[in-house]
Amino acid sequence: MAISDVLLFISILASAIHTGSQFSLSFVSGAALLASPSADEATVLTQFKVIFRRGFCLCPPFAAIATLANLGNAFISWRFNDGASLALRFLLAGVCTASLIPFTLLFVVRIESLLLEKAAEMAMATQRVDRKPVEEKTSSSAAQTRDSIREWARLNYIRTLFPLVGALLSYSAC
Template sequence: MPDNCSFKLAQAVGIIGSAFASGGILSISFLTVPAILLPARNSKLSTSTGGTPASTISHLTHQWLHVYDKGKFIFPSLAAGSALAYTFLACTLRNSPGGRSPTGAGKFAQMYLAAAAATLAIVPYTLLFMLPTNTRLEARATRDDAVEREGKEGMAMSAEEEARRAREDREMPGVIRKWACLNTIRGIFPLVGAAVGMAATLCF
């Protein structure tokens, strides 16, 4: 049974990293998004029942983009570091005898590999299920940036274009709520990774 500082450090890095990634991702859905969607203080309607956010749509989407830009570097990096630690543990245990399992350490190597896969699953999940929503929100957040830089705020638009923009703005709070739901599912993957990693660590 491996018993050295690097092995124990990898256990700590894997479990803490995946748990921290999950907590950070879930906090955005449960804390950050509801906060930026808050209606005016004197409003009797909450955003969950269709209340109008106090902030402008432009500001809402820029707030979302700020969170997204930070999160897309922080959480994949945490997941990758955690997965590397789990993979190191799996490789160390693959051919090692010992542990409390009659099948030896191989069973726990498989558990650590499963923890690594679950933690890294945030990346393909984002690409497969969240990318269209991410792209739509990012496009709205940056929609008027070029116009503002070039000083064309008063540029005339067709009635059709104005109607399209107004419709897009009305839909944005709902799109942000949809993103929060998708993000909640994403946060579950590293949580599963942390749980499996912890189970392997406690049982080995």
């Protein structure tokens, strides 16, 4: 098995794991956050914070591994004259997978920041010196939080496409 075959396997596997992880954030976790309409806003935001942290630890390493493996294969293919079209496919696979970074920065970070700030505000409010329960937020705030979570889940579905297309481009180079 050549190095390029190992990198091909690694890039497809990492992309597949990343695609599944990213998809599950929306399909499973996003849906679970919204499943109970009676859950209070503070609970939903606390759960979102946990889901965000786990996704933040899980997804970026797989995206980086897949991108680097594809770029490595592009270089090997180009360097050893395996064909410009093969090198271009690997290059496109790497660029496509890495493109989720600008997408995330442009669209997703704003919503995640909003939700994480709300979660921090609610956590601070519940830890007051007097330890009295915080008054329930208005229903419009809770509705806005749920709308933000729906938007976050929708954007995660879109983010799923980047590593998926990268894996398909890598696979097409076989």
